[in-house]
Amino acid sequence: MHVLSLRRPRSLRKVMLGVVGLTGFLVVWQLVPTLGLINSQYLPYVTDVFARLAEEFRDLAFWRRLGYTMTSWAIGLAVATAAAVVLGTIVGLVPFLRRATHTVVEFLRPIPSVALIPLAVLLFGIQMQAALLIIIYASFWQVFVQVIYGVADVDAVARDTARSFGLTRRERLSYLVLPTALPYLMTGVRLAAAVALILAITAEMVIGNPGLGRMIELSRSAGDAVGLYAFVVVTGLLGLVVNLVFRFIERRSLSWHQSVRGEEVL
């Protein structure tokens, strides 16, 4: 109780300052074209952008496009995570494989996934598969690397104890390896979710498969600045939601773990 009463004015101040900052930004945005610092053709009024947003939110076509983007995001993330967990666990548990694959991983991982866009277009044209190829490639490495670290992080004493107690392979996996690797996995999935969203929208912008990214590109080429800014704001909000949701999932699934528990005690 005591702690709460001490805390409240602080968090209230924090919220207030945050609101002030946000409002200040919007006011400056409105003032810049009003004062003619930047022509409103290039930086539209914030009020126009928000009016447009409200209009889009009522439009069914907008939600369908959002659906396209989120579908390729979800499929890509799911496939990448599943593949990375299986391969990462196998490679992480077998020292021989870990050493043998090291060079290949270190070469393939830094290849920017957008370099594969031309290949994806050749193979699949402007279908969703082209976007999926890029999304999966990019988000796979995020999870894969974390899973390898996580699986290799098993405490030596715990592992020897499990051996001497005669735990079967299956039991070792579920009671020893999984709890150790889960924090790493969740970090990887959270990073991969953000990356997958970036690439889902990028692919739509560059390849032209339907979705929010394509709307951004269409607004740009049509010279529709208001629409362009409105869709950019939408992607930002989308990114924010994805971040918050995955941070929440991470905290919930790791509520037993020291890193989360430790924070709550304080």
Next chain:
Amino acid sequence: MTAHTVRIAQRSRGRGLGRRVAAGFLYPLGLPFLLLVIWGVASTSSTNRFFPGPLTIFEAFRETWIGPAFVDDVLPSLYRLALGIAASIVIGIAAGTLIGLFQWLRELLEPLLEFFRAIPPPVLIPVVMLLLGITDTMKVVVIVSGAVWPILLNTIDGVRATDSVMSETADSFQITWWERLRFLVLPAASPRIMTGVRQGLSVALILMVISEMFASSAGLGYRIAYFQRNYLIAEMWSGILLLGLVGVLLAATFGVVERRVLRWYHGIREVNRA
């Protein structure tokens, strides 16, 4: 010790060395070699023209990139990339230190920064294009507008997490503001800053490629897209290979710099672990 045991010891050491050398080569190079062979065999036996063999790609690589194209397309791209990265690091660390040091500033800007970080960086390309037109400056600004966020946010976190005992010690020794920044705040934040820089590097590379695919008539990204549109498959693959090499080089350079900058930090961690 008899001569016999010495000889045995030497022999086994020699064999150990031989095995170590073999392992040193086999482990890093075995699988890549194997994969290339499999790719080569598969591409000669299949009729899919989208996957030329590695030898064709290497040949195309030599013909395409070694020569004038290197000066016309590759160097300007790398120059813009370097400029963008340098600007992101300077802006990110400077603004991040400032915001991290003042709590009210941090609370004022936090929701905004969260939002800007969440915007997928490539989305900013059309916006920057609209504001600045299609110029070289625009491409550098695009790179900065995406790569600066991870550096900025990590710097803020790093500065904020400065050890309280150390900052109180610094207070009681009455060191100047500048000394405090130079010898306490920045070193304490440097592990986080380097994490941010690493994330920023990959974003910068992505933005370099896409900004050129989008709005350019030269550069690495433009070339690769051009090859694809004209069905120059082997050349396209050679471009992907080149981008991969750039990515690997960037990661390797960063690794060297990080080890130098954070040598003290890794040292401390090893001592703590031992």
